[in-house]
Amino acid sequence: DQQVKQNSPSLSVQEGRISILNCDYTNSMFDYFLWYKKYPAEGPTFLISISSIKDKNEDGRFTVFLNKSAKHLSLHIVPSQPGDSAVYFCAANAGGTSYGKLTFGQGTILTVHP
Amino acid sequence: DSGVTQTPKHLITATGQRVTLRCSPRSGDLSVYWYQQSLDQGLQFLIQYYNGEERAKGNILERFSAQQFPDLHSELNLSSLELGDSALYFCASSVAPGHPSGNTIYFGEGSWLTVV
DSSP: OOSEEOOOSEEEEETTSOEEEEEEEOOTTOOEEEEEEEOTTSOOEEEEEEETTOSEEEETTEEEEEETTTTEEEEEESSOOGGGOEEEEEEEEOOGGGTTOOEEOOOEEEEEEO | OOSOEEEOSEEEEOTTOOEEEEEEOOTTOOEEEEEEEETTTEEEEEEEEETTEEEEEOSOOTTEEEEEOTTSOEEEEEOSOOGGGOEEEEEEEESOTTSTTTTOOEEOOOEEEEEO
16 A cells, blocks of 8 residues: 555756745644655655645745645655755654655655756 | 765665665754655655654565664665665655654665676
């Protein structure tokens, strides 16, 4: 049972434009969400997170939006840069006794063309 | 650089053998996590330790075990290795539950295990 889903395996964007990566979840116990960026054979790098008490969090070029009623979150990158090309993972955490157990989506490969 | 250190970076071993993967968390982090990334399963949570005690368990096989030592470093032991255990094993760390940053988990570079 895939509790966190990234339905788009890949996304191609032109440099300078906006990249929007989407993530859906099914477990209503999830209360904290994170986005990670990953290059092949390297560890995931933390990008940005959001708590379920918020609906938006910004950090520089990265903004995460959370729609709890739709169980949907998205990561906006603007402007996109070629160095952003990587695999992006959405992850969710239920807190409490499940704290630390991140459930990851399958990832979306972002390619930013110069 | 996340500050999480893992050794070895690469390891090739035969089926039936036993290996130990080592992890040093970020300075000040009390929680250590182990994750497995395989081609067919993606990133999967294995186990978490907090200040030396097991805190949460995921889909970790009985052939696998882990521990966290008083100096907070952790080891993941994989025994009776099978071909299907070939994967990238990540260690991660975080401050602690309840801390404002406690829910952010930082990953190491991974240990690539190949079982032949």
